[in-house]
Amino acid sequence: MAQRQILSLLLPVRRCGLQPVMSRSHCQNINTISRFCSSRQMNSEPPPVHPENGSLLENLSSMGVDLTMARRRQPGVLRKLLTNEQGLAHFLKSKGADQETIASIISRFPRSITRSCQHLEERWQLWRNIFKSDSEVVGILSRSPESFFRSSDNENLEKNIAFLRSLGITPKDLHRLLTTAPRTFSNSVELNRNMVELLQGICLNLGGKDQEHFARTIISRNLYILIRSTNRVKANVDFLLSSLSLSNTEALVLLQSHGAQILDLSHESLKRNFKNLQSKLQSLGCSEAHFKKMILNYSLVLFISSELLNEKLDTLIDAGVHILQIVQKPKVLDFSLVIIKQRLHDLNSLGYDFQKNGIAVLDSSKKRFHAKLERLGSPEE
DNA sequence: CCTACCGGGCTCTGCCATGACG
């Protein structure tokens, strides 16, 4: 971890070094110095190994590509002699992408210009089998060029689609999956299979009978699961099961409902949020059983960062809500702090009694809440 | 008509490290 921090500190320096002007003058300095030092070194040191391809740069530049960005991301591509930027641009244009989108795609994922037209056509068709229109695909591409272009293995993509279908994932969920987490489809089939097997294994360990249904449900509930590492998911599941001492049945129910989503959290965040909620509830006089109950009622409270969660809890309590009401109905924490404050204010000004009337009113859509407010406000009696 | 329950929609990429390969 410390190493990571050091690396990220060094990063800006390294990035500067990649700027053309900087590196050239830097090399000149080195050459000058080495000339004084020894002639042998000079012979064995030809400056930049491969220069950037000037005509390629010109080409890209005229297409509106951000060369600085491209250079920072994949410098090697700019040195290549054979590229297919024109073919790519023509291809994307034929699918409905405008010039700006194309430039942005290349800027963010330069390697896209190394794909042949035939490759592009094949890959596009594979995606189109899942999407309804070209424009949908263009939308995903402009959002996440890397998802489409990072792998050049169309066969693997085909296998992936077949594999996911073989799990019994519905066409609708397959569509949601590719829309929401397109990276899933660039994973190797083995990687996806590992995750599915992990999930199925978890199900069996918990005494579940239908492990395929279990895996399918989790994927449908958490479309990002397949782009997480098995290490993370495993660590999170282990942590939840042991720290809440869940029964098998409780665990199966939790993981197949809202619990599927909190597997996404980085393991450290999950632990941090978990411990914060635990001690916060304790300080408010709740028992361990209350804590467990709250998570089982709505585990997504663990998604909320510690500070925000504490502030939401304090806000509710200050307005006269009892902590046990929140434990019973944690979904009220789902709303933004601003909305919560506003609603508490509105209700309090009408003399709403949370102890008497409950807090369910806080967990409703804007439309429904305002309808409710009007009913409360109109002096009907 | 009302509430409680439940699930869905939105969106989540852009970067780095590493191993394979030539």
Place this chain on the structure above:
DNA sequence: CGTCATGGCAGAGCCCGGTAGG
């Protein structure tokens, strides 16, 4: 060595409405 493909990571919610059942 450079390049490519691929795995993995950090980051940390909010809102809406269908519908069953009173």
